[in-house]
Amino acid sequence: MIVGFFVLASILAACGNAERQAAAGASNDAQAGWVDTDKYDLFDRECEMLTTEQMGEAIGQTIIGDSFTGPICRWSATGDVWVTFNWFEWNTMAREKDVARRLGYTTETRKINSATVFTQRDPQRPGTCGVTAKASGRGIYTWFVNQPVAVGDPCDAPLKLMELVLKASA
Known part of the structure; x- marks a missing residue:
């Protein structure tokens, strides 16, 4: 048998x-x-790049929830603010900027310390801004912060988040 x-x-x-x-x-x-x-190999680490305390301080809100969908980490925060982070290990800055432009976003090249980054903004959502930078190992990092209304420069929060990630991953 x-x-x-x-x-x-x-x-x-x-x-x-x-x-x-x-x-x-x-x-x-x-x-x-x-x-x-x-x-x-870095797939399971991307949502742990920053603590929720670091994120909350950078955006000026308290993180109240999180989720992970495919390669995208999402957090909800007080004030109806949404934060999104992705680490696309096989993407490039040029490709991501091209996609943003094809989606109708305006882009602007900026610097965070010595790193070149670019912002991406959707004219239909004035409280939303994304910041993309080359990842330290390979690929790109992108932070998006979606606020219900624009308060000051909506790119301030994702720029702060990116600065923290670039410093932590150096």
């Missing part, structure tokens, strides 16, 4: 492997639908 189970398991495993190879063009090296998760 036990031998029969192992024979059946071996046959099923071989069939599954044959199907994967057929789907990948019968190549041992190509496996369609397989993702090399080693390329996303």
Whole structure:
């Protein structure tokens, strides 16, 4: 009985492997639908780049909730403020700026210490601003802060958040 189970398991495993190879063009090296998760080794750290206390101080509000959706970390704060952070490990500043412009956002190049960053603002949402910078290892970081109404320069808060992240990741 036990031998029969192992024979059946071996046959099923071989069939599954044959199907994967057929789907990948019968190549041992190509496996369609397989993702090399080693390329996303920093995936689980992105929401922990700053503490909620640091974020709250930077935006002038108290963080009251958080969520993680795909590669995007989100926090809600008092005053109906929303904070979003992403670390796209395989993106570039040029590509992100191009996407922002195609979405109708205005962009402006700025400096945080020696780092070049750019802001992105949606003319339809005057209380919202995003700041993108090159990540220290690879890819880009982007912070967005969405306030219900513009108070002062809406880019102040995401610029402060970016400054903290760049300092912490240096």
